[in-house]
């Protein structure tokens with residue numbers, strides 16, 4: 001899931017590349033590099049290093065006036081984190097950066113006898129050597145020949161020696177967006193955040209085409225040489241949306257952006273207090289006659305889908321199957337033309353989710369994706385798309401994307417309820433009216449950001465923690481546990497509160513932190529009983545509930561109150577506490593919550 005960028009124009013490119021890479025670092029941050037035409041001689045220079053973009057910046061020349069270059073921030077797939085394995089890779093006449101996986105790189109080494117040309121452990125260098133082996137002075141023919149030999153996924157930005165000022169790009173599955181402006185020239189990157197200050201208009205580089213970038217032109221052609229007209233799109237956010245704006249980390253900024261993100265996501269989908277997807281070109285017929293649903297996603301996106309599934313199944317009696325995308329892909333899809341398939345993905349590029357969508361479409365055309373990135377692969381390949389409007393989410397740990405996904409699921413649930421007759425119009429209006437109070441309810445949680453930092457101090461030394469709850473609280477527990485794990489590296493397990501005593505309670509030992517979620521009034525007393533069971537065995541219980549206060553010390557050690565709200569919507573208040581607990585535990589342990597180890601924002605490799 002690397003980040004790549006390319007630029008050829010009239011301005012010195014080095015700092016634009018480095019600043020763009022810094023914004024792409026969430027896609028991969030174990031090493032970084034740039035390559036550029038030093039001058040019009042056609043000679044290409046490379047600067048690259050293991051470490052962060054800041055480490056790369058330190059080895060770049062201040063006097064570099066080059067106006068054409070490419071850059072890369074890496075998430076290692078083949079080979080360790082070393083200077084040699086960092087991109088760009090330069091072999092003979094070819095220098096390139098790559099995002100994706102070359103599956104047949106061993107075969108290419110044999111076919112083109114490349115072994116003696118390689119100095120790294122990466123599949124990317126093999127690709128560069130293959131391009132070089134096929135290069136006889138014509139970049140277009142070289143690219144055609146080479147990509148026809150490659151099995152796997154790729155987004156390449158390629159520079160050829162003696163072709164100063166030119167960058168060639170081609171992609172298969174891995175994302176690339178591009179823009180051309182008369183003033184600043186040609187830009188390409190893994191996502192728009194890298195060059196948003198130069199253009200709010202952009203296009204998705206079509207797959208299996210060749211894009212030729214020059215300072216004064218940008219053209220796209222298919223593999224037969226036929227010109228392809230790019231389809232430009234426009235975003236409504238600006239560069240500040242992709243900056244920290246004074247917050248210490250993107251994650252805490254994005255936690256605080258949630259009320260506004262939810263408002264933007266629901267406001268155009270509510271007419272007279274009823275769900276309305278007209279502006280999204282989603283017909284009501286999509287929700288009519290639905291016999292069953294399947295929700296497919298990964299990680300946090302799956303937990304958001306799960307939250308919606310629980311609501312739909314319990315309120316409207318529609319059977320909903322929630323599937324991990326990487327599992328769904330290799331199982332028999334039990335779907336019919338009346339199955340509604342919802343695919344959830346913030347990036348819209350998660351390869352497992354994309355391939356699962358493709359499999360589902362072999363069985364039903366009722367596929368609806370919830371996606372945050374405009375024009376992304378999943379958005380373009382699903383029959384319908386309901387965009388969430390969280391704005392760019394830079395922190396690897398998903399926060400505002402989760403809550404807008406849940407609220408989008410709730411909009412869909414309301415539409416399904418109304419369409420199926422399970423929701424009267426009055427009931428639906430009441431549900432939607434409560435939904436519209438969520439931004440304010442979340443804001444109150446954020447304004448009263450309880451002293452979570454002190455609370456989590458006790459957790460930072462924990463090796464293991466549990467998140468327990470029933471119903472919606474159990475589904476939120478899954479998200480809360482993942483947040484803590486992925487940014488503080490404390491092992492956390494989500495457990496159905498009623499299930500603990502069937503074995504796992506054996507793990508409850510003196511002082512182990514247990515985050516107990518008891519917001520669901522319908523099962524409140526049952527959860528309190530379960531909490532007493534763990535408290536009696538020495539757990540350190542942090543209770544999240546709507547109680548005004550808890551006086552019985554046999555229930556919890558710390559009580560975090562959330563304002564009273566309908567059970568269905570308690571998740572929006574309680575999740576803020578779960579996010580803050582994870583965030584403060586992470587910084588309490590000296591971790592970087594924005595760029596946790598081993599992770600990257602968008603998993604575009606399998």
Ligand code: AGP
Pocket residue numbers: 298299300301302344345346347348349350353396397398399486601602603
């Ligand atoms: C969540 O905090 C993680 N970043 C991860 O689980 C993420 O939700 C998952 O990889 C799915 O990504 P997507 O929404 O872009 O498809």
